[in-house]
Amino acid sequence: MTAREHSWRSEETAGVAVSADSPFRSFWSDFSESPVAMAALVGLALIVAAAALAPVITPQNPYDLAEITILDSMLPPGGKNLEGKRYWLGTDDQGRDMLSGILYGLRTSVFVGIFSGIIAFFLGTTLGLMAAYFGGAIDSVIMRLVDLKLGFPSILVALLIVTVLGKGMDKIIIALVIVQWAYYARAARSAALVERGKEYVEATRILGLSHRRTIFCHILPNCLPPLIVVGTVEVAHAIILEATLSFLGVGLPITEPSLGLLIANGYQYMLSGKYWISFNPGLALFVTILCINLVGDQLRDVLNPRLRR
Amino acid sequence: MTFFILRRLFQSVVLLAVVSLLVFLAVFAIGNPVDILINFDATPEEITRIKRQMGFHLPLWQQYFVFIGSALQGDFGNSFINGAPALKLVVERLPATLELAIAALLVSVVAGIPLGLVAGLRPRKPSSQAIMAGSILGFSSPSFWVALVLILVFGVQLGWLPTGGRGETVDVLGVQLSFLTADGLAHMVLPTITFALYPTALAIRLTRAGTREIVLLDFVRFARAKGLSEKRVIFVHVLKNILVPIVTVMGVQLGILISYAVVTETIFAWPGMGKLIIDSIYLVDRPVMVAFLMFAVFIFTLINLIVDITYSFLDPRIRISELR
Numbered sequence A: 001m002t003a004r005e006h007s008w009r010s011e012e013t014a015g016v017a018v019s020a021d022s023p024f025r026s027f028w029s030d031f032s033e034s035p036v037a038m039a040a041l042v043g044l045a046l047i048v049a050a051a052a053l054a055p056v057i058t059p060q061n062p063y064d065l066a067e068i069t070i071l072d073s074m075l076p077p078g079g080k081n082l083e084g085k086r087y088w089l090g091t092d093d094q095g096r097d098m099l100s101g102i103l104y105g106l107r108t109s110v111f112v113g114i115f116s117g118i119i120a121f122f123l124g125t126t127l128g129l130m131a132a133y134f135g136g137a138i139d140s141v142i143m144r145l146v147d148l149k150l151g152f153p154s155i156l157v158a159l160l161i162v163t164v165l166g167k168g169m170d171k172i173i174i175a176l177v178i179v180q181w182a183y184y185a186r187a188a189r190s191a192a193l194v195e196r197g198k199e200y201v202e203a204t205r206i207l208g209l210s211h212r213r214t215i216f217c218h219i220l221p222n223c224l225p226p227l228i229v230v231g232t233v234e235v236a237h238a239i240i241l242e243a244t245l246s247f248l249g250v251g252l253p254i255t256e257p258s259l260g261l262l263i264a265n266g267y268q269y270m271l272s273g274k275y276w277i278s279f280n281p282g283l284a285l286f287v288t289i290l291c292i293n294l295v296g297d298q299l300r301d302v303l304n305p306r307l308r309r
Numbered sequence B: 001m002t003f004f005i006l007r008r009l010f011q012s013v014v015l016l017a018v019v020s021l022l023v024f025l026a027v028f029a030i031g032n033p034v035d036i037l038i039n040f041d042a043t044p045e046e047i048t049r050i051k052r053q054m055g056f057h058l059p060l061w062q063q064y065f066v067f068i069g070s071a072l073q074g075d076f077g078n079s080f081i082n083g084a085p086a087l088k089l090v091v092e093r094l095p096a097t098l099e100l101a102i103a104a105l106l107v108s109v110v111a112g113i114p115l116g117l118v119a120g121l122r123p124r125k126p127s128s129q130a131i132m133a134g135s136i137l138g139f140s141s142p143s144f145w146v147a148l149v150l151i152l153v154f155g156v157q158l159g160w161l162p163t164g165g166r167g168e169t170v171d172v173l174g175v176q177l178s179f180l181t182a183d184g185l186a187h188m189v190l191p192t193i194t195f196a197l198y199p200t201a202l203a204i205r206l207t208r209a210g211t212r213e214i215v216l217l218d219f220v221r222f223a224r225a226k227g228l229s230e231k232r233v234i235f236v237h238v239l240k241n242i243l244v245p246i247v248t249v250m251g252v253q254l255g256i257l258i259s260y261a262v263v264t265e266t267i268f269a270w271p272g273m274g275k276l277i278i279d280s281i282y283l284v285d286r287p288v289m290v291a292f293l294m295f296a297v298f299i300f301t302l303i304n305l306i307v308d309i310t311y312s313f314l315d316p317r318i319r320i321s322e323l324r
Helices: A002-017 A023-031 A035-052 A098-134 A136-150 A154-165 A169-196 A199-206 A211-248 A259-270 A276-303 B002-028 B044-054 B060-072 B086-121 B126-140 B143-157 B182-214 B218-225 B230-267 B273-282 B286-314 B316-323
Strands: B170-172 B175-177
Touching (some): A023 A276, A035 A098, A136 A169, A136 B002, A154 A169, A154 A211, A154 B002, A154 B273, A154 B286, A169 A211, A211 A259, A259 A276, A276 B143, B086 B126, B086 B175, B086 B230, B086 B286, B126 B182, B143 B182
Antiparallel strands (some): B170 B175
16 A cells, blocks of 8 residues: 555655656546546535535534524524524434535534545455555455355344444444445455465565565555445445435434434424424435536546556 | 355355354343343342243353253243243244345346446446446445435425325235335335435446446457357347356345344334334343344344355356365
8 A cells, every 4th residue: 555655645745747647647548538437426525525514514503402402493494593594404303404404414414424435445455465565365255255245235233233232332333334344355356366376475485475565555455446446435335324324314323413313303293394303314315425426427437457547 | 056055045044153252242231131131129049030031040050051052942031021032022023124134136127237337338438437426335334314305305394295104005815014005105115215325326336337347348348349248248148148247246235234224214213123122222131132133133133145156156166265
């Protein structure tokens, strides 16, 4: 990883002097070819920024009981309360500002998605690389575990784990890691199998480098492109799964901000025409997932050597 | 071929045994069910008696074999809530879930494959790009939110379609079916659309990717050179070659749909297995949870087994690579 990172950084600092065919430049010019993907990337950056800055930019903290008042409950989008304060996306049954609620919920979604993705990435990639590098019994044990996991629909596995462990942020993250790791392991293994036979790996052996150093400093950087593509798909997947579990009432507890819980909460008022409590948090979730998938699609096209123009 | 089937069968049995152990240990870890069954003021003697009655005084590994032994006879214990056999409760709900899952699968195959074919044959046309945009939208929309929007538009605003329950059903050989009555069909529309969204998007992508790869191959060029009509080239030669992987993926989708019924059924109050499991999780109804999980895994494994065997019949390369 360090090798790749280092080269990217030096190119950025070198600025104009870099030739157009450096890996990062050519990657970027391929990526920016699609206006849709660029728009999605900008959208995603805005969403992540808004989510990260939620406590700073939101008008209120919707999970602080001192800041909400029941008198303001059920205001439609754009509605004003008695003091003339305007709620751009309306309020829910407890008088919470929906805009603030959505941004806090997005914060949870993005955090859960990225955090569980990172753990699953390290766990799965390590196992996948080990399976490819050592082969033999290690390979079969790891790959049987991967098959076992991939044999089951994610929601079933997640439901099982959440029923056993109960509600809570830490439990959701554990469930999401268990759901995701196998996809990273499979992708890392198939990429590393190709790399293992190459000459540079042989060279590291002749140089007497340790297995660990060969795997993580030399094979891993060359296996990154497919793993990045898996990563975008899996983060989107994790975010949807967290929202779904929370919506069903088996995910996060109601004290935690979550888009799934906001949607479930608004569901009961929907039939009486108060659509905004459920609709807008869902729209935020949808747009987030859409942006991630569009970026992921473009990454897949750009990083796939078979489709190289 | 027999060797392949036997080997695959053996793998499935091992898989089920491993999962049963995991489910057993996992559910055992939830907590002591005696606490749920007894009164707060029960005496220690009563507690011991109930423990003996339920077999909880045995060591864990013995309890597992008791569990496996009765599970093989279809006995997962009785529901803590209404006392009926747990497996019976789950199996009773199967037709409702299956009805919805099969309807969704049919919709996704009938809509997804032709759309994917169009998008794959002419990838640069605006209509093809619209199809692909639609498929990304389908992939990205959380199904529970789509369900709410559908209820909002067609149920609340327009008032065209019912939004909950199965409607009028017909008894066919002791099984209640909705799709045979107009009312039942109307009740099926919204849940089926919600359910079909993901598999349709998937079918479009797979068909498009398959088509794009296959039209470049020599045999397609040869078929064209031979002077076959475009229709025959596409519908006989191209379609036949892309259909095998697509049908297998869609087969596995049936198992996935059955598990995802949890979401759709909860929203549309569809009385299937998914609604049952969520209710039993809320009520900590352990036997029903275990029966559902084992049954869902069993069905999933069975579908995978059937799909794999069918696939190896259709594509001899799989059999050969397995033998090596």
